[in-house]
Amino acid sequence: GQPLVETKDLTVDFTGGARPVRAVAGVDLTLGAGELVALLGESGSGKSVTLRALMRLLPERRATTGGSIRVDGRDVAALGRKELARFRGGTVAMIFQEPGLAFDPVYRVGDQIAEAVMRHEGVSRRSGRARALELFERVRIPSAATRLDNYPHEMSGGMRQRAMIALALACRPKVLLADEPTTALDATVQIQILLLLRELQREFGLAVIFVTHDIGVATEVADRIAVMYAGRIVERGDCRDVIRAPAHPYTRGLLFSRADHAFTKGTRLRTIPGSPPDLTALPPGCAFAPRCAEAMPACSAGVPEEIAASETHVARCILLRPGVQSRTDATAAA
Ligand code: SF4
Ligand code: MG
Numbered sequence: 001g002q003p004l005v006e007t008k009d010l011t012v013d014f015t016g017g018a019r020p021v022r023a024v025a026g027v028d029l030t031l032g033a034g035e036l037v038a039l040l041g042e043s044g045s046g047k048s049v050t051l052r053a054l055m056r057l058l059p060e061r062r063a064t065t066g067g068s069i070r071v072d073g074r075d076v077a078a079l080g081r082k083e084l085a086r087f088r089g090g091t092v093a094m095i096f097q098e099p100g101l102a103f104d105p106v107y108r109v110g111d112q113i114a115e116a117v118m119r120h121e122g123v124s125r126r127s128g129r130a131r132a133l134e135l136f137e138r139v140r141i142p143s144a145a146t147r148l149d150n151y152p153h154e155m156s157g158g159m160r161q162r163a164m165i166a167l168a169l170a171c172r173p174k175v176l177l178a179d180e181p182t183t184a185l186d187a188t189v190q191i192q193i194l195l196l197l198r199e200l201q202r203e204f205g206l207a208v209i210f211v212t213h214d215i216g217v218a219t220e221v222a223d224r225i226a227v228m229y230a231g232r233i234v235e236r237g238d239c240r241d242v243i244r245a246p247a248h249p250y251t252r253g254l255l256f257s258r259a260d261h262a263f264t265k266g267t268r269l270r271t272i273p274g275s276p277p278d279l280t281a282l283p284p285g286c287a288f289a290p291r292c293a294e295a296m297p298a299c300s301a302g303v304p305e306e307i308a309a310s311e312t313h314v315a316r317c318i319l320l321r322p323g324v325q326s327r328t329d330a331t332a333a334a
Contacts, residue, residue: 005029007068012065013064023046023279025230031207035207035208036201038222039051042229047211054071071175089170090172092177095164095179096181097182099161102164110132110149116128116167117131129148133148161181219243227251236313253291284300284302286300286318304316
């Protein structure tokens with residue numbers, strides 16, 4: 001069927017500083033109901049900005065969005081103020097690393113969820129409360145009825161995460177955007193939250209975009225993966241294939257931290273040598289070239305196109321072009 005999320009050549013330019021900065025540079029993402037894609041990359045690679053663009057949460061005076069974003073068949077850029085208010089929460093919802101961003105500290109958590117339902121669906125307070133209770137039970141918050149009356153600070157970190165998931169699902173969205181939702185939690189709680197998310201995703205047929213630094217988390221939950229560098233997706237496709245046989249030198253650098261490739265949760269991306277890209281002064285062509293052991297003059301000639309690396313994934317690296325030989329392979333052969 002029709003994809004739930006489809007971006008074409010999505011760009012985001014920040015114009016507030018001395019020089020405009022292209023934070024997202026031509027992202028194509030397609031996602032159907034019940035699918036989960038993980039966005040992987042270092043900080044500053046454009047993952048969170050991409051999520052915010054999908055929900056039109058970027059400051060419109062300082063950020064210019066180009067290309068197209070369609071969510072559930074609608075052009076996100078064309079939504080009017082009222083439609084946008086309904087769209088946020090009702091079609092697309094977001095969860096964050098810090099639940100404090102989702103909840104107002106001075107109101108009871110249950111009231112905030114009930115309010116969201118009332119505002120979106122025009123229902124009574126009683127129905128709003130009933131939905132909040134149902135959701136608290138669904139995300140397995142113990143003593144749900146009592147906990148609805150908690151203020152955010154009265155909950156543990158893991159419980160606040162569950163409450164934030166309940167809030168995100170309150171208006172029955174079709175798409176859930178998750179920005180490092182489990183990064184701040186300890187390992188045991190993190191696993192519980194991930195399992196819960198995957199369960200809810202399947203139960204409600206949610207399309208989920210999951211931003212993470214953690215390869216173990218990505219392999220645990222994702223159907224597909226997209227690796228971002230300097231605002232661009234440099235490799236994407238079936239999660240297991242990308243992890244097993246990464247084709248882009250950047251993805252390889254991130255992943256080859258363990259010889260056996262057995263990534264468990266907590267396996268952070270490896271820090272690779274060289275400086276993170278300066279978005280105000282990117283080199284021409286492949287932005288990864290200054291850090292790439294394979295770089296050759298042709299890499300600077302233009303942004304590499306997506307080339308099939310396997311039947312299920314593509315990468316933007318000229319080494320995949322027919323007849324282009326890897327320098328390190330050549331060295332090894334000599
Ligand atoms: Fe490295 Fe060139 Fe491939 Fe870029 S295109 S990743 S610089 S080999
Ligand atoms: Mg981020």
